[in-house]
Amino acid sequence: MSNPVSDEARPTLLGWIQSSWRQNIIYLGFIIIFMFFAITLGDKGFLSSINLLNIIRQTAMISVMAVAMTFVLAAGEIDLSVGAVAGLASVTTAMGMDIGGVPFGIFAGLSTGLLVGMLNGLLSTKIGIPSFLTTLAMMGIAKGVAMWISSTKAVPILSEGYAWFFGGGSIGPIPVLLFWTLSFCVVGQLVLKRTTFGRFVLSSGGNETAARYSGINTSAIKFRVLVMTSMAAAVAGMLYAGRLQSGRFQLGEGDELSVIAAAVLGGTSLFGGKGTVIGSIMGALMIGLINNGLILMGLEFSQQLIARGGIIILAVAISQNRK
Amino acid sequence: MTPERSSTSLAVKMDKVSKAFGGVKALDEVNLEIRSGEIHALLGGNGAGKSTILKVLRGVHTADSGVIEIEGKPVIQHSTEAAQKAGIGMIFQEMSLIPTLTVAQNIFLTNEYKDSLGLIDDKTAISKSRELFKDLGVNINPRAYVDELSAGQRQLTEIVKAISQNTRVLILDEPSTALTSDEVDRLFEFLHQIKERGTAVVYVSHRMDEIMRIADRATILRDGRNVITAPISELTIELIIEHIIGIKSGGLSDIERKPVSRGELLLELKNVSGKHRPKNINLAVHAGEVIGVAGLLGSGRSALARLLFGLDPLVSGSIFVAGKEVNLRKPKDAIDQGIALIPEDRLHQGVVIDHSVEENISLSVMDRLSKYGWVSMRRAVENANKQIFDLRIKTPSYRTIVRNLSGGNQQKIVLGKWLASEPRVLILDEPTAGIDIGSKSEIIALVRQLASDGCAVILISSELPELLAACDNIIVMKDGEIVRTIERHELDSPESNNSGASTDLQYAEKKFQQALQEAHQ
Numbered sequence: 001m002s003n004p005v006s007d008e009a010r011p012t013l014l015g016w017i018q019s020s021w022r023q024n025i026i027y028l029g030f031i032i033i034f035m036f037f038a039i040t041l042g043d044k045g046f047l048s049s050i051n052l053l054n055i056i057r058q059t060a061m062i063s064v065m066a067v068a069m070t071f072v073l074a075a076g077e078i079d080l081s082v083g084a085v086a087g088l089a090s091v092t093t094a095m096g097m098d099i100g101g102v103p104f105g106i107f108a109g110l111s112t113g114l115l116v117g118m119l120n121g122l123l124s125t126k127i128g129i130p131s132f133l134t135t136l137a138m139m140g141i142a143k144g145v146a147m148w149i150s151s152t153k154a155v156p157i158l159s160e161g162y163a164w165f166f167g168g169g170s171i172g173p174i175p176v177l178l179f180w181t182l183s184f185c186v187v188g189q190l191v192l193k194r195t196t197f198g199r200f201v202l203s204s205g206g207n208e209t210a211a212r213y214s215g216i217n218t219s220a221i222k223f224r225v226l227v228m229t230s231m232a233a234a235v236a237g238m239l240y241a242g243r244l245q246s247g248r249f250q251l252g253e254g255d256e257l258s259v260i261a262a263a264v265l266g267g268t269s270l271f272g273g274k275g276t277v278i279g280s281i282m283g284a285l286m287i288g289l290i291n292n293g294l295i296l297m298g299l300e301f302s303q304q305l306i307a308r309g310g311i312i313i314l315a316v317a318i319s320q321n322r323k
Numbered sequence: 324m325t326p327e328r329s330s331t332s333l334a335v336k337m338d339k340v341s342k343a344f345g346g347v348k349a350l351d352e353v354n355l356e357i358r359s360g361e362i363h364a365l366l367g368g369n370g371a372g373k374s375t376i377l378k379v380l381r382g383v384h385t386a387d388s389g390v391i392e393i394e395g396k397p398v399i400q401h402s403t404e405a406a407q408k409a410g411i412g413m414i415f416q417e418m419s420l421i422p423t424l425t426v427a428q429n430i431f432l433t434n435e436y437k438d439s440l441g442l443i444d445d446k447t448a449i450s451k452s453r454e455l456f457k458d459l460g461v462n463i464n465p466r467a468y469v470d471e472l473s474a475g476q477r478q479l480t481e482i483v484k485a486i487s488q489n490t491r492v493l494i495l496d497e498p499s500t501a502l503t504s505d506e507v508d509r510l511f512e513f514l515h516q517i518k519e520r521g522t523a524v525v526y527v528s529h530r531m532d533e534i535m536r537i538a539d540r541a542t543i544l545r546d547g548r549n550v551i552t553a554p555i556s557e558l559t560i561e562l563i564i565e566h567i568i569g570i571k572s573g574g575l576s577d578i579e580r581k582p583v584s585r586g587e588l589l590l591e592l593k594n595v596s597g598k599h600r601p602k603n604i605n606l607a608v609h610a611g612e613v614i615g616v617a618g619l620l621g622s623g624r625s626a627l628a629r630l631l632f633g634l635d636p637l638v639s640g641s642i643f644v645a646g647k648e649v650n651l652r653k654p655k656d657a658i659d660q661g662i663a664l665i666p667e668d669r670l671h672q673g674v675v676i677d678h679s680v681e682e683n684i685s686l687s688v689m690d691r692l693s694k695y696g697w698v699s700m701r702r703a704v705e706n707a708n709k710q711i712f713d714l715r716i717k718t719p720s721y722r723t724i725v726r727n728l729s730g731g732n733q734q735k736i737v738l739g740k741w742l743a744s745e746p747r748v749l750i751l752d753e754p755t756a757g758i759d760i761g762s763k764s765e766i767i768a769l770v771r772q773l774a775s776d777g778c779a780v781i782l783i784s785s786e787l788p789e790l791l792a793a794c795d796n797i798i799v800m801k802d803g804e805i806v807r808t809i810e811r812h813e814l815d816s817p818e819s820n821n822s823g824a825s826t827d828l829q830y831a832e833k834k835f836q837q838a839l840q841e842a843h844q
Contacts, residue, residue, distance in 0.1 A: 190442065193443075194442035194443045195441075195442060195443060196433075196435050196443065198443075199424075199428065199432065199435060199443060200433075202421070202423060202424060203421045203424060203432060205423070206421035206422055206423035206424060207420070207421050207422055207423075210419045210420055210421050211421060213415060213419045214419055214421075214432050214433055215403075215404070215407070215433050216432075216433060269423075272423075273421065273422065273423030273424075274423050
């Protein structure tokens with residue numbers, strides 16, 4: 001009868017599986033779904049390198065936003081405006097480029113993210129509106145502004161260099177978007193797990209009162225994570241714009257749900273305090289995998305939506321069922 | 324660092340400290356002197372000013388007037404940061420730990436070790452925590468997540484965290500409420516150790532037996548003023564209670580215990596077992612009877628209560644209410660049978676803290692107060708006012724938000740909420756945890772009153788004096804089973820005349836403790 005808590009012995013393999021399967025079930029789920037599609041769709045080109053790289057290309061924007069969403073959720077907050085902000089940033093980037101060339105376009109896109117993020121942060125921390133409501137309202141505002149300034153038309157991007165670097169290009173067979181995903185993943189993981197900022201984010205979400213009593217400025221943490229998601233959403237919007245060589249308000253529409261689902265699938269708690277960046281990336285890839293497989297299966301869009309929703313509910317239900 | 328010298332030097336000197344909140348004087352020229360290397364008990368009823376003076380010391384509140392010196396140095400600009408720098412640490416009830424981080428991560432939260440790249444180095448934190456634990460004789464795995472720890476382990480982790488930050492004055496506010504008696508022993512051992520190292524400990528508790536056991540000196544406050552500061556050896560429990568309440572009173576021993584007049588058999592359990600706990604319980608409770616349930620945390624006491632209230636499923640055995648077998652699948656079933664539960668965790672299970680007194684009291688009797696789904700405000704207010712009057716709840720009005728009332732009054736509201744439903748069987752789970760001695764005896768007296776009004780009562784408590792004051796029979800639970808049944812009169816001293824004088828209570832407590840120890844072997 002040894003007490004697992006006071007026992008100083010190294011954790012056993014079984015103990016490790018028991019204690020961390022909630023965090024790690026994503027990997028198992030990923031493998032199972034991958035195998036399933038590999039077997040059933042192998043002859044339809046699922047396993048071809050072109051298709052697999054395509055999945056990475058299609059999920060890169062979700063991955064980039066999911067990295068930042070991990071921070072927001074871990075801090076006990078939520079950001080529903082990411083999809084709309086991505087669309088708005090794609091428009092401002094394209095319009096900025098039209099006015100002042102590529103550098104000004106990039107500046108305009110990033111400023112859009114910064115501005116929206118600061119607004120979200122100020123409203124949530126200074127006025128005290130829950131981030132759920134702030135960002136829900138911001139979702140509509142961002143989309144409205146994007147539609148208004150672009151007169152609901154696509155704004156073309158003519159710079160080949162921009163389009164290559166932000167999403168369209170590839171180095172040999174490797175798409176540039178893979179590098180974007182990887183760099184967000186590595187930096188995000190290090191910041192969350194190995195910096196004081198990351199530790200404070202996890203603390204604020206784990207027990208806000210305790211964090212404050214420990215001398216952590218929890219409002220400042222909330223403010224910063226909300227700026228982070230908006231900035232990441234702006235980058236995602238710029239990647240969309242680069243890939244499609246135009247900025248449109250529809251880009252990123254509905255992405256907030258995929259992004260949140262990716263983070264939750266990856267083991268991040270909606271109640272705060274827990275989160276892994278790598279898990280969120282895996283979650284994003286898994287959603288991409290499911291989309292891709294369903295398309296190859298020849299399902300109609302309506303059927304895809306239903307199947308995707310069902311699979312996400314199933315996966316989250318399994319990962320939540322801990323006790 | 325010789326203990327002799329450090330025990331005479333003053334760690335904290337608070338001189339004529341006053342503090343008012345919105346015109347109400349919470350502290351009126353209070354003096355508090357705490358020596359290095361002593362355990363100093365701070366005592367008083369709810370609202371006596373204990374937590375205010377501690378918050379002033381911790382820098383949470385600023386005093387309106389008065390002088391604070393820490394280790395001889397006057398403190399000018401007082402803030403939480405300044406207090407922490409000066410070495411003042413306060414253990415809030417499980418408040419300063421992050422459940423989702425590990426023990427080591429919590430101990431060094433905001434003081435993280437970094438490697439040469441400036442990244443957090445958890446390995447060093449783990450080995451440093453291990454050293455600290457070893458040094459202090461604590462056996463906790465630094466890699467464990469805090470939400471896996473028991474309440475006692477959390478408490479020790481918090482204290483170790485405070486110590487690691489060079490705390491010279493450690494303030495503990497009701498540290499033992501969530502602990503088992505083993506854990507309390509360990510905590511006390513531990514406090515003795517850090518006291519030997521010259522740390523000053525301020526200990527706040529409503530449990531008199533603990534104070535007598537651990538404190539060196541005590542300061543008693545009443546209504547924001549000093550009553551007395553004295554070595555504990557010069558005080559008795561009776562004297563302390565008298566100082567706290569302000570009138571001569573025997574506290575719990577004042578409660579009248581009429582001889583048992585058993586009525587109808589209201590609740591009967593035959594071989595009742597739950598999923599995990601309790602196991603194989605046989606119990607009969609009559610109208611007019613108070614049955615006490617003793618045992619450690621986790622012995623299945625609360626599980627029994629939950630089962631009887633339809634919160635946990637019955638796995639085998641049968642439950643009879645007033646002679647009829649009942650099937651309790653959800654709390655509504657239990658309520659329909661006239662069973663009421665006053666739960667253990669008042670804040671989470673008992674009251675809706677941001678609702679008014681009336682809304683809380685009305686909640687369990689909505690059926691009676693409403694017609695076609697329409698609540699009659701008149702009847703709701705009448706009912707609330709009746710409970711406020713009957714239970715002597717101190718509240719400005721029935722409209723007051725429960726959060727603004729003291730712990731004792733909140734607990735009375737939970738009681739009132741259930742008494743309004745006129746239960747036949749009343750189950751109370753630790754009804755007086757964290758409540759001052761005055762309200763405590765009021766609540767226990769009320770329990771007796773309810774029994775003599777014809778209620779069958781089950782009282783779960785960790786406090787022996789409380790069980791002795793209230794109960795006719797006491798069952799002792801261990802690992803989900805009843806290991807012993809003690810009739811209250813077995814514990815009476817031979818020359819007792821049932822008047823409940825305090826010497827009798829002390830005699831009974833000693834005998835009870837013996838019986839408990841035997842039962843647990």
